[in-house]
Each structure stands twice: as structure tokens, then as C-alpha cells.
Amino acid sequence: MVQAGINPSAQQDDSERRGRIMRFLRQKLNSFVKWDIVRFFHDNPHAVETADDIARALGREGDEVPEALKALTASKVLVMKTVSGTAVFSLHDDPAVRVLVHEFVTACDDRDFRAAAIQQVIDGLR
Numbered sequence: 001m002v003q004a005g006i007n008p009s010a011q012q013d014d015s016e017r018r019g020r021i022m023r024f025l026r027q028k029l030n031s032f033v034k035w036d037i038v039r040f041f042h043d044n045p046h047a048v049e050t051a052d053d054i055a056r057a058l059g060r061e062g063d064e065v066p067e068a069l070k071a072l073t074a075s076k077v078l079v080m081k082t083v084s085g086t087a088v089f090s091l092h093d094d095p096a097v098r099v100l101v102h103e104f105v106t107a108c109d110d111r112d113f114r115a116a117a118i119q120q121v122i123d124g125l126r
Contacts, residue, residue, distance in 0.1 A: 017103060017107075018107070018113070020100070020103070021100070021103050021104050021107050021113075022116075022117070022120065024100050024104055025104065025117055025120055025121070026120060026124065027075070028072065028075045028077055029104070029121070030121060030124045030125075031064075031068060031121065031124075031125070032121060033058075033060060033064045033065060033068045034068045034071065034072055035121065036058045036060070037054060037058070037065070037068055037069065037072060037078075038072070038077065038101055038104065038105070039105055039108075040054060040057060040058060041078070041090070041091040041101065042091075042101050042102065042104075042105045045091055045098070046090075047090060047091070048081075048083075048088045048089070048090045049088060049089060049090075050086055050087065050088055050089075051065055051066040051069050051087065051089070054069065054089065069089050072089075073089065076092055076094070076097065077091075077092055077097055077101070078090065078091060078092060079091075079092050079093070
């Protein structure tokens with residue numbers, strides 16, 4: 001059923017976008033630390049940081065940040081380079097990745113989407 005005043009193709013576009021974002025969440029952002037890292041790079045798109053610096057910026061300790069960084073690098077959300085013998089991470093420069101990251105972070109501004117996304121991560125952790 002089409003809501004009055006809403007273009008059916010716009011509804012389909014929104015549905016497709018939400019599906020794409022939820023797949024991105026399930027496949028690549030399946031933990032809250034990965035979610036935090038992606039948000040960090042969305043807010044700092046030109047950042048090139050070490051795992052320790054990212055962990056400090058996120059207020060996280062332990063091995064969870066380096067492990068998540070490696071996973072996000074393997075899934076091509078981030079890029080890892082070695083500078084002076086130290087691994088540094090940055091957001092992948094692929095426009096499709098950057099658009100997905102932006103769509104995800106923007107979608108999180110919607111309370112209903114955010115609640116569904118949080119539930120998706122929790123369900124995936126079980």
C-alpha cells in the first residue's frame with residue numbers, strides 16, 4: 001500500500017537503501033567496536049591513525065580495537081599502510097565504501113533504524 005503523498009519509487013529507494021545498509025551492518029559492522037571505528041572515520045574521513053590512537057579516541061582498551069581494525073581492513077572498509085614501521089589505518093578511498101559509511105552513520109540518526117541496527121548486532125553476537 002502506498003502512503004498518500006509519497007512517491008512509490010522513493011519508498012522503493014528507501015527500502016533498497018535500508019537493505020543495503022543492513023547488509024553492510026551484518027557483513028562488516030557486526031560488533032559495536034567496529035561500529036565505533038566506522039563512526040570515527042566518518043567523522044574524521046582524512047584521518048590516518050595507529051590502532052592505539054584510535055582506541056584512545058574511542059575510549060577503548062585491550063585487543064578489541066586492533067582485531068576490529070584488521071577485520072575492517074580485510075573487508076575493505078579500511079586501508080592499512082605501514083609508515084616508519086608502524087601500521088596506520090584510514091578509511092578506504094573507494095567512493096562506494098564512503099557512501100555506505102555515510103549512509104549508515106546518517107541512518108543511525110533515526111531512532112527506529114538505530115534500534116533495529118543495535119538489535120541486529122546483538123543478535124549476531126549470540
